[in-house]
Amino acid sequence: MSRYSLNLSVAFVGVLVLAFLAIFSARFFITNEEADFKADLVQNPSRYILRVSKQVNKGMAYYLSAVNDQDEQQLRKAVQLLGSSHGFLSNAFYSRYAEEQQTLYHLIDEVMDIVRRYGLQVTQLERSRLLRKVSRIDRLVTRVEQQAWDSVIQGYAENKAQNQAISDGHKLQNSLLNILFFLFVGLFVALSLFLKRLIGMRQQLEQHQSSLLQSEGRLNDAQKLVHLGSWELDLTTGEAVWSEEQFHLLGYRPDGVNASLDAFMQAVHPDDRATVAAEIERSMSADERHSYQMTHRVLHGNGKLHVVEEQARTSFDDEGNPVRMFGTTLDITERYQVAMSAKRREKGLELLDKWMLELGSCNDQPQRFYDTVCEAVMEMVSAQLTALPLIGESGDTFTYHAAVGRHADKLLGQSMPLKGGGLCGWVASQGQGICVPDLRQDPRVIQELADELEVTTGLLTPLTQEGKIIGGLSAFRSGEPFDQVDEELINLFGQRVSVALENVQLLTTLEQRVEERTQALAVINKELESFSYSVSHDLRAPLRSIDGFSQALLEDYEELFDETGRDYLFRVRRASQRMATLIDDLLMLSRLTRRDMHCEEIDLSTMADKSLEHLQKSEPERQVTLTVKPGITAQADVRLMQILLDNLLGNAWKYTSHEVKAEIGFDQEPGETGPIFKVWDNGVGFDMAYADKLFGAFQRLHKSDEFEGTGIGLATVARIIHRHGGKVWAEGEVGRGAAFYFTLT
Numbered sequence: 001m002s003r004y005s006l007n008l009s010v011a012f013v014g015v016l017v018l019a020f021l022a023i024f025s026a027r028f029f030i031t032n033e034e035a036d037f038k039a040d041l042v043q044n045p046s047r048y049i050l051r052v053s054k055q056v057n058k059g060m061a062y063y064l065s066a067v068n069d070q071d072e073q074q075l076r077k078a079v080q081l082l083g084s085s086h087g088f089l090s091n092a093f094y095s096r097y098a099e100e101q102q103t104l105y106h107l108i109d110e111v112m113d114i115v116r117r118y119g120l121q122v123t124q125l126e127r128s129r130l131l132r133k134v135s136r137i138d139r140l141v142t143r144v145e146q147q148a149w150d151s152v153i154q155g156y157a158e159n160k161a162q163n164q165a166i167s168d169g170h171k172l173q174n175s176l177l178n179i180l181f182f183l184f185v186g187l188f189v190a191l192s193l194f195l196k197r198l199i200g201m202r203q204q205l206e207q208h209q210s211s212l213l214q215s216e217g218r219l220n221d222a223q224k225l226v227h228l229g230s231w232e233l234d235l236t237t238g239e240a241v242w243s244e245e246q247f248h249l250l251g252y253r254p255d256g257v258n259a260s261l262d263a264f265m266q267a268v269h270p271d272d273r274a275t276v277a278a279e280i281e282r283s284m285s286a287d288e289r290h291s292y293q294m295t296h297r298v299l300h301g302n303g304k305l306h307v308v309e310e311q312a313r314t315s316f317d318d319e320g321n322p323v324r325m326f327g328t329t330l331d332i333t334e335r336y337q338v339a340m341s342a343k344r345r346e347k348g349l350e351l352l353d354k355w356m357l358e359l360g361s362c363n364d365q366p367q368r369f370y371d372t373v374c375e376a377v378m379e380m381v382s383a384q385l386t387a388l389p390l391i392g393e394s395g396d397t398f399t400y401h402a403a404v405g406r407h408a409d410k411l412l413g414q415s416m417p418l419k420g421g422g423l424c425g426w427v428a429s430q431g432q433g434i435c436v437p438d439l440r441q442d443p444r445v446i447q448e449l450a451d452e453l454e455v456t457t458g459l460l461t462p463l464t465q466e467g468k469i470i471g472g473l474s475a476f477r478s479g480e481p482f483d484q485v486d487e488e489l490i491n492l493f494g495q496r497v498s499v500a501l502e503n504v505q506l507l508t509t510l511e512q513r514v515e516e517r518t519q520a521l522a523v524i525n526k527e528l529e530s531f532s533y534s535v536s537h538d539l540r541a542p543l544r545s546i547d548g549f550s551q552a553l554l555e556d557y558e559e560l561f562d563e564t565g566r567d568y569l570f571r572v573r574r575a576s577q578r579m580a581t582l583i584d585d586l587l588m589l590s591r592l593t594r595r596d597m598h599c600e601e602i603d604l605s606t607m608a609d610k611s612l613e614h615l616q617k618s619e620p621e622r623q624v625t626l627t628v629k630p631g632i633t634a635q636a637d638v639r640l641m642q643i644l645l646d647n648l649l650g651n652a653w654k655y656t657s658h659e660v661k662a663e664i665g666f667d668q669e670p671g672e673t674g675p676i677f678k679v680w681d682n683g684v685g686f687d688m689a690y691a692d693k694l695f696g697a698f699q700r701l702h703k704s705d706e707f708e709g710t711g712i713g714l715a716t717v718a719r720i721i722h723r724h725g726g727k728v729w730a731e732g733e734v735g736r737g738a739a740f741y742f743t744l745t
Contacts, residue, residue: 052085052104053104053137053140055081055084055085056081056082056085056104056107056108056111056137057134057137057138058081059077059078059079059080059081059082059085059111060078060082060111060130060134060137062074062075062077062078062081063075063078063079063082063115063130064127064130066078066120067120067127070120072120075119075120078115079115082108082111082112082115083112085108103136103140104137104140107133107136107137107140110133111130111133114126114129114130227245227249227330227331228245228328228329228330228331229242229243229245229246229247229248229249229250229328229329229330230242230243230245230246230326230327230328230329231243231246231259231264231326231327231328231329232324232325232326233261233324233325233326234323234324235284235314235322235323235324235325236323238260238261239259239260240259240260240261240263240264241259242254242259246259246329247259249298249306249308249329249331250263250264250267250298250300250329251267251298251299251300251301251302251304251306252267265277267298267299267300268296268297268298268299269296269297269298269299269305270299271297272296272297275294275296276294276296276310279292279294280292280312280325283312283313283314283325284314284322284325291311291312291313291314292310292311292312293309293310293311294309294310295307295308295309295310295332295336296308296310305333306331306333307331307332307333307336307337308329308330308331308332308333309329309330309332310327310328310329311327311328311330312325312326312327312328313325313326313327341483341484341485344485345485345488345489348380348381348485348488348489349489351376351379351380352376352380352489352492352493352496355372355375355376355379355380355493356496356500358372358376359372359373359376359497359500360500363500363503363504363507364504364507366504367401367402369500369501369504370388370401370402371402371404373388373402373473373497374386374387374388374402374403374404374405375404376493377473377475377490377493378404378405378475380486380489380490380493381459381475381482381486381489381490382477382486383405383459383475383476383477384405384406384455384476384477384478385403385404385405385406385407385408385411385453385455385475385476385477386403386404386405386473386474386475386476387400387402387403387404387408387411387412387424387474388400388401388402388403388471388472388473388474389401389424389428389471389472389474390463390470390471391418391428391469391470391471392415395418396417396418397415397416397417397418397421398415398416398418398421398424398425398428398471399413399414399415399416400412400413400414400415400424401471406453406454407452407453407454410449410452410453411453421446422444422445422446422449423436423439423442423444423445423458423460423474424460424472424474426444427460427461427462427472427474428462428469428471428472429469430462431462431464431469432462433460433461433462433487433490433491433494434458434459434460435458435459435460435481435482435486435487436457436458436459437457437481437482438456438457438481439455439456439457439458439476440456445458453476454478455476455477455478456477456478456479457476457477457478457479457480457481457482458474458475458476458482459474459475459476459482459486459487459490460472460473460474460475460490461473461487461490461491461493461494462494463494463497463498463501464498465498465501465502470498470501472494473490473493473494473497475490543576543579543580544580546572546573546576547573547576547580550569550572550573550576551573553569554566554569554570554573597637597640597723597724598637598638599635599636599637599724600635600636600637600638601633601634601635602633602634602635602636602638602641603631603632603633604632604633604634604641604645604666604677605628605629605630605631605632605633605666607638607641607642607645608628608632608645608649608666609628611642611645611646611649611650612626612628612649612653612664615649615650615653619653622657622662623660623661623662624653624656624662624663624664625661625662625663625664626664626665627663627664627665627666627667628665628666629665629666629667629668632666632667632668632675632677634675634677634744635744636724636744637723637724640720640723640724641720643716643720644716644717644720644721644742645666645679647713647714647716647717648679648717648740649664649666649679650713651713651714652664652679652680652681652683652738655681655683655684655685655738656681656682656683656684656737657683658683658684659682659683661682662681662682662683663681663682663737664679664680664681665678665679665680665681666678666679667680671743673743673745674743674744674745675743676741676742676743677741677742677743677744678739678740678741679739679740680737680738680739680740681737681738681739682736682737683737683738684734684735684737685732685733685734685735685736685737685738686730686732686733686734686738687732687734688731688732688733691729691730691731691732694714694730695714695715695717695718695728717740717742721742721743721744724744724745725744725745726742726743726744726745727742727743728740728741728742728743729741729742
């Protein structure tokens with residue numbers, strides 16, 4: 001309901017209330033013939049005479065009281081009342097009471113004369129005169145009242161029939177008024193209820209309007225929060241409605257432009273307008289009739305670029321004509337930037353891997369390596385100029401060993417001090433990367449050089465080796481500053497270049513270091529040959545003498561020695577023989593590292609069979625189950641592998657000597673990088689806690705009186721496997737045998 005309709009209803013109810021009050025008043029005052037009688041009495045002129053008489057008496061009472069109390073204020077009241085009474089009688093004339101009126105007028109005149117003459121100083125005589133005049137006035141009033149009542153009663157008797165008719169008319173009138181009264185009361189109640197309902201409806205409407213405004217406010221707040229605008233376009237009139245956030249998304253103020261399709265297209269980036277217009281046109285086609293979703297750029301008035309996602313739908317009438325289009329606009333600038341950053345980061349990492357492979361191919365060419373580093377930085381961060389400054393040996397200066405891009409010749413080969421050497425000097429001395437959006441605002445920049453190179457933004461990262469700063473990578477360009485992705489890429493590339501640069505420096509001195517090491521190895525080999533010669537001649541000859549003379553004593557002078565003496569000689573011989581065996585084993589172990597290897601395809605199964613056959617012939621009385629998997633082959637040195645199998649199978653033969661049913665085998669298993677060869681037995685085994693000592697020289701896990709040996713055999717095996725680039729390990733359990741594994745590459 002409108003405010004005008006509600007006001008009209010209130011006015012109508014007001015009129016009804018006034019009518020009700022008028023009828024109620026008439027019903028109250030026009031009731032019976034007694035009221036007629038009183039009305040007639042009130043309208044009689046005698047009331048006027050009586051009123052004046054009473055006012056005169058009141059004035060006289062004030063005057064007498066003023067005289068007694070000598071009160072000026074009461075005197076003034078008396079004069080005022082008497083004067084007003086005199087004026088009433090002079091202005092009004094009633095013929096019916098002319099005599100009484102005239103008499104009262106003169107009496108008042110005389111009283112006024114006494115009051116004016118004497119004031120408060122009235123004599124006793126004049127007071128008596130005043131009292132007499134008051135008595136006359138009282139008698140006059142009594143006569144007037146009697147005459148008035150007699151006149152009224154006489155007129156009432158004469159017009160009794162007429163009064164009866166009037167009374168009957170009044171009764172009928174009262175009945176009609178009663179009916180009208182109750183009708184108006186009912187109508188008033190009905191209208192009151194109707195008005196109450198109207199007021200309730202208005203309150204509900206106001207509440208709904210308030211809720212709608214609150215909802216609209218919350219919607220605007222929500223749209224601001226998520227940067228989502230809504231819009232609607234009437235295609236028949238061209239009028240458009242935008243939400244408040246829609247204005248902001250398009251770079252307008254709500255009070256600054258009228259919502260329209262032209263204003264929308266004006267905000268779209270010029271390069272995207274054709275695509276957007278074509279999509280809108282297609283959505284309005286009767287053949288298409290589709291909703292569309294597209295992403296485009298919006299250019300604000302301040303030059304700021306935003307990316308929005310547009311969703312819209314077109315409504316058509318029954319004839320297939322487009323009549324309305326509505327949709328939403330979502331600001332996805334941040335999401336778009338994150339996606340683009342991730343895409344750039346992924347592409348940059350791919351470029352980084354590509355360039356690292358390229359750098360790996362020129363480790364032995366320092367200058368090519370430096371140039372390639374600059375080219376890689378230029379492509380990864382889209383720089384216009386890149387340079388590679390390295391700190392000199394003195395540590396006080398740096399030199400641009402490479403520079404690529406525009407004006408690169410102005411940097412290449414230039415040396416500058418670390419202090420005062422611009423951004424490159426600062427990064428090389430501080431060891432911190434830096435991204436400078438505007439070179440013109442940075443006091444560390446040499447402005448003359450920046451102007452000469454025609455660059456406005458820079459990106460630099462240090463190069464370090466073992467915690468020491470050796471130089472840096474620098475990239476420059478004009479225009480758009482470098483961003484976080486560029487900084488991440490150049491920092492990561494700088495870390496990898498630092499490692500690769502160390503390899504370049506190592507390769508640069510590799511030839512010299514190889515020559516020095518070769519000479520050192522030659523000296524060592526000569527010393528080893530001298531040692532071997534000394535061992536084989538200087539040590540073996542005394543041992544042979546000890547063993548020979550001990551044997552001669554036992555043979556030639558046996559009867560001169562008792563049992564203890566002979567035992568001592570036997571011990572001397574065994575010790576000398578064991579010492580000779582140790583020397584032979586050491587010589588063999590040393591030769592293993594010096595002899596040349598000739599790898600070829602060999603049959604390990606056949607070689608294992610030969611070793612076991614030789615062991616069986618040495619102890620034909622033993623019952624041993626031998627298992628050798630046939631067809632095991634490998635690329636290896638045949639002589640070294642024969643020594644290896646002899647040692648492993650010999651150990652297995654030795655440590656199963658206490659077993660009644662001994663078992664020894666040679667097998668092959670598949671591995672991740674190649675076959676794994678295995679020699680196993682069911683002998684005494686060993687404790688795995690001591691497995692790391694098995695392959696050391698002179699390391700024994702069993703006493704010599706239990707199992708003879710020098711402790712060189714497994715050390716020899718390990719040396720042979722290492723020369724073949726393989727691995728060797730063992731597994732065992734005390735009393736349950738052992739297994740030795742090895743690989744070859």
